[in-house]
Amino acid sequence: MPFLKNTWYVFDYADDITPERFGHRTIIDQPVLVYRKPDGMLAALRDICPHRFVPLHMGRQIGDVIQCGYHGLRFGPDGACVGMPIAGMPIPKAARVVAYPVVERHSLVWLWMGDPALADAGLIPDFSFLSDPARGNVRGHTHVDADYQLAIDNLSDLTHVQFLHAGYQASEAFERLRFKVDQVGDTVYARLTFPNGRPPYAFQKAVADIEAPIDLCFETRWNLPSCVRLRITAHPAGAHSAGAHSAGDGDNRLFESMSAHILTPETDRSAHYFFVNSRDYAVGDPEIDARVRAWQRQGFDVEDKPMLEAQQRRIGGHDVMTLGPVLLPTDAGAIRARRILAARMTAEGLPAAAADHGA
């Protein structure tokens, strides 16, 4: 399956890459090694030695260079071979590995897998809350054996929370649910409002302690390739106008949580899932950290991951949209996101999965 090339993919959390510990991971079918030079800057190389095709990550970092663990060829941050096994042996011109543009931003490592001339860091979506020192962030990572586009669908329709994540997040206001999807350029917003209900368990007990009826709002912001920011807010029941935008809703807010849900395709049937919960209260409280972590484990490892993987097994090698799914109004966000992705792939000359039926 082809993947969009000219976009920023999250490779890892930035502080997991140190001069003492490089990272390696397959991204859109390409093995990549990312390391941090002694000067603190990152470098990203294709994780294959051009001599015998072994992974460079089986070698070691020596200052600014990576030395292959098989025959000792050394490569610099720009991918050029700078050292041969035997002193005096000339370096063949072809001894070079691909180097990828790599940027550290919002506490994440972002890789550009396409044309380096187009690698504009300004295209990275805003996840600045992740590097705000005034916030408390709890993060995790899982690996999902499913097409990352199934996770786009998942994150674009949070009505699934009521069923799949019922234990933590089911709302008694679900019957009065209102939902709304907006697209601004290539950004898709989807908002669910649960008016006047008792707080779900997660906000009563697990990660907040609200008791009285609330208006609860989930708002996702989706950006290519699969980078979702989720903002959850709670207001006293009736105090929050459902029509109001989330900006400027702070006056009588009881609770706000921001989170990042970022999927990076590994292969056409597997993906890396990075998730971070970010809060502006109880920062540094290890008890709340632990509760958030338990919630994440339940939500991502126990609930979402098995569902996505079972879905992938049922779909098999098919393009899901060609199987004739019954689409619902609540799929509008996912359809928008898949259309944007398909259009961008077409623009790159790649065959794209169908975004929806006919329309």
Place this chain on the structure above:
Amino acid sequence: MPFLKNTWYVFDYADDITPERFGHRTIIDQPVLVYRKPDGMLAALRDICPHRFVPLHMGRQIGDVIQCGYHGLRFGPDGACVGMPIAGMPIPKAARVVAYPVVERHSLVWLWMGDPALADAGLIPDFSFLSDPARGNVRGHTHVDADYQLAIDNLSDLTHVQFLHAGYQASEAFERLRFKVDQVGDTVYARLTFPNGRPPYAFQKAVADIEAPIDLCFETRWNLPSCVRLRITAHPAGAHSAGAHSAGDGDNRLFESMSAHILTPETDRSAHYFFVNSRDYAVGDPEIDARVRAWQRQGFDVEDKPMLEAQQRRIGGHDVMTLGPVLLPTDAGAIRARRILAARMTAEGLPAAAADHGA
């Protein structure tokens, strides 16, 4: 690989499906969920939600309906969608899953995967001994990574018992073995008679306690798709005319055992194996039950299953009959059964595996 559609496949033991516990299993490449309604009747649905293609078995049963675990769509026993995630959301016409004819008979659940108009419960072979309250039944289930047709071959030629199941069942009368195959319509009978020998271990010690020389007879009855009833009888040596049919052999019989050996294809390389041993003596004796269970475990899990799986690995993706097997007179039963299956598949317009060489 195509499978015969218009036939009854065993899905499970009937009392394993209760209103508190539905079953799900892949049958001829189709995932199926079977549940028991509060009124006691069974329903069978394709185990895929038509919205996002996740397995319905990851959801739950609510009275007469199954609710998808992802977004909450509800389906009734006829496959129609009867509930949507959000109150007031209209039900799309296409929101429907396939419902299969399902019948409970002889303590088994039988599924019809073909044209529902042809689903005649009268075609289910007689296994009434399985639901006879006067008998003691010990049952089991295993999963075999092999084409179910290899199990047809296995069960149609019980000379393998002498070698593969030697510990329990090898007979010192094997050298004097007589065998006979008959076909009546689409039913195949195969009979082995071991005249005048000491009882095999199974009948001396394990599940019966016969000491004196016996005439031992194994008679299988095969029906489509792979439903075998095995009747084992022992008579005092010389008392049993080898020519006599099993009916009416009860006068001086020392021992009779009936058993069911039913294979249901899962995929073209895997099958569900249901087996039940049924006796009319020591009914309810837990000591004999335990011995029968030990015998079943040895025979099916330790002996048959590894042999069939090793055979499948050797055969790989080939149609076994095209590999030029050396066929023996004792393969006559298997050839008859495979011919019947091939004829029925041809009648359904399906390509069938070769039943034998040239003939």
Place this chain on the structure above:
Amino acid sequence: MPFLKNTWYVFDYADDITPERFGHRTIIDQPVLVYRKPDGMLAALRDICPHRFVPLHMGRQIGDVIQCGYHGLRFGPDGACVGMPIAGMPIPKAARVVAYPVVERHSLVWLWMGDPALADAGLIPDFSFLSDPARGNVRGHTHVDADYQLAIDNLSDLTHVQFLHAGYQASEAFERLRFKVDQVGDTVYARLTFPNGRPPYAFQKAVADIEAPIDLCFETRWNLPSCVRLRITAHPAGAHSAGAHSAGDGDNRLFESMSAHILTPETDRSAHYFFVNSRDYAVGDPEIDARVRAWQRQGFDVEDKPMLEAQQRRIGGHDVMTLGPVLLPTDAGAIRARRILAARMTAEGLPAAAADHGA
């Protein structure tokens, strides 16, 4: 992938095949069973019963014959069926399995998978040191999920020892390394000389106890299909003329080790690896045996095997030479060996992997 047929493949260590314990293994995609008759001679049969295609190794040896474990057919050392399940049942002419020429030599079992008329035991390369009772041999076996030709490359360029096996064998004389490749008929010799350096750890501590600076020499002799003899010698620094052939270097030698490194392809992506270290000092000393064993485990299981398997995963289904590897002067031995193999495969009418770029 096709394999060279007319060559001798090592099946196992000879004394692992006894009348009480036959061996079975897949060699160039063919399952083979080797057994030792009561008279001490070996026999080799295709490990598939021609009746139902189950592995013969699931049966048992009875004197000179192998009896199938499914229905009891018996086969003699020439592959002919010599016994049927039922007394008096005629033996079909086609009931026969392939028998392979098999030879016991140099403590190894050698199989000929091609035209039996060409099976000349004189073609077996000389590994007579393996059966020299005056020597101490420590042997092992591992299984590698990689094309055996990757192991040809590995063994033909021992500069990898400096990086992959650094802990035991890195030499401080590596910077002064000299290497030389010679071809004599279809035999390829490759020699590495490390002049005037402190002995690597292996020769200081692990398997010898040399302290003073040495001239160290590694000389491999490669024969088809992938049979390598490695001779390691150490002389006092300066005492060993780098130009001299290894023959006749014994006068002032400090140390000599001989070893066998033999790869037998199982499939196109997996191989059996037999390795034996042979020494002429401390013969029978269990402490040195244990140290050699630890060295072998580290070198083969911990270092070579994961590297070859990672290399195979990176290469996937491609012919490595078509991927455009950057070749170095030190690859000369591997290129020679691959050329010889390719020429021999072409002579057998088989498509061969490319041996190198263009040349």
